[in-house]
Amino acid sequence: QSALTxxxxxxxxxxxxxxxxxxxxxxxxxxxxxxxxxxxxPGKAPKxxxxxxxxxxxxxxxxxxxxxxxxxxxxxxxxxxxEDEADYYCSSYAGNNNLVFGGGTKVTVL
Amino acid sequence: xxxxxESGPGLVKPSQTLSLTCSVSxxxxxxxGYYWSWIRQHPGKxxxxxxxxxxxxxxxxxxxxxxxxxxxxxxxENQFSLKLSSVTAADTAMYxxxxxxxxxxxxxxxxxxxVTVSS
Numbered sequence: 001q002s003a004l005t006x007x008x009x010x011x012x013x014x015x016x017x018x019x020x021x022x023x024x025x026x027x028x029x030x031x032x033x034x035x036x037x038x039x040x041x042p043g044k045a046p047k048x049x050x051x052x053x054x055x056x057x058x059x060x061x062x063x064x065x066x067x068x069x070x071x072x073x074x075x076x077x078x079x080x081x082x083e084d085e086a087d088y089y090c091s092s093y094a095g096n097n098n099l100v101f102g103g104g105t106k107v108t109v110l
Numbered sequence: 111x112x113x114x115x116e117s118g119p120g121l122v123k124p125s126q127t128l129s130l131t132c133s134v135s136x137x138x139x140x141x142x143g144y145y146w147s148w149i150r151q152h153p154g155k156x157x158x159x160x161x162x163x164x165x166x167x168x169x170x171x172x173x174x175x176x177x178x179x180x181x182x183x184x185x186x187e188n189q190f191s192l193k194l195s196s197v198t199a200a201d202t203a204m205y206x207x208x209x210x211x212x213x214x215x216x217x218x219x220x221x222x223x224x225v226t227v228s229s
Contacts, residue, residue: 003156036213036214038216045222046157046216047219048217051217052215089156089157091214093214099159099172101156103155104155104156
């Protein structure tokens with residue numbers, strides 16, 4: 001299976017919003033509601049921010065939200081804060097027990 | 111709170127077998143419904159799922175690595191392990207262990223361990 005497509009970078013000013021896309025196919029993102037988003041700061045392990053397209057784990061601020069339309073999932077970070085600057089990865093169940101990740105998006109807070 | 115900790119050699123010679131262990135605390139790896147996975151990240155690159163072992167002991171591997179991967183568990187030690195055979199420099203990466211439910215949402219991760227393949 002191929003990796004999901006994410007833009008390499010995205011940016012926004014503090015207090016503003018940024019949206020990251022994650023494009024797959026009708027065999028992964030489009031077929032299942034098992035899209036997750038991870039935040040990774042340098043030198044740290046990834047942290048789950050969104051799962052099953054729209055759900056937030058306990059402790060994740062509601063500034064983080066997820067959505068999906070057809071074969072594209074999106075992560076929106078509202079009210080950007082300095083600590084939101086990180087790499088973000090999407091993943092999707094791809095059927096037959098397979099999982100595929102996106103290539104990652106570096107978010108910069110201007 | 112579930113905690114995972116990877117351990118193993120940081121340097122492996124080409125053509126040899128990479129062996130890592132993930133020690134789990136705060137939960138039993140035989141707890142119903144959980145998948146225990148290995149994930150790697152090449153330097154400066156994205157994430158790649160390697161495979162999982164289910165609480166029941168069944169396993170599934172990424173088709174791209176399947177011929178070289180074995181994931182097993184030691185329930186008495188509450189650990190699960192990764193073996194990757196015939197390694198090359200392309201297997202140099204940070205290796206993470208993680209726990210998920212069905213759907214591959216990895217709620218808990220280890221801190222990762224860097225493995226370098228070099229002679």
